[in-house]
Amino acid sequence: MIPPPAVPLAAAVQPAPVQVAVGDLAAIRAAVAAPGARAVLVNLWATWCDACRDELPAVLQFARAHRADGLRLILVSADDEDQRDRVAAFLSQAGAANVQAFVKHGDDTTFINGMDPRWTGALPASFLYDGRGAKRRFWPGPVTARELEAGLHDLKKGKP
16 A cells, blocks of 8 residues: 655644734724624734734733633734734744734824823733723733733623
8 A cells, every 4th residue: 555645744734824904093993892702802012022922922822712701812013014914924823823913004103092091102012801892901011821811800700
């Protein structure tokens, strides 16, 4: 019997492609408010940000662990719009399949103040919303899995 041809290892482990849309503040808000989630975590990051790249695996792991609980993850890159393909490739390699992803579009100050006036624009930054789109938590700087767990726990308990 002739064995089947070997599948090259690279072909066997190709990461799933990630679609990255260009989104302004209104698009991000619409994604947060879209029906179907009990909680929405928005993580703002960039490929050039070391702290963001360090934080991303924990954010993705948290989102996967809580997807069945109704958590939606939205990743918003601060990379320039012309870097969209680079952002998509980075997220694919990071294992961010099935995650809603955007490259931010529009005026930085308007976007920052629209997300939260307390936010300086420093990356990374994360926001937790309830299922109705009301902001419940804001984490400037890197967020830990423990902080995310506590924020989601408080949200489930109805704590502000």
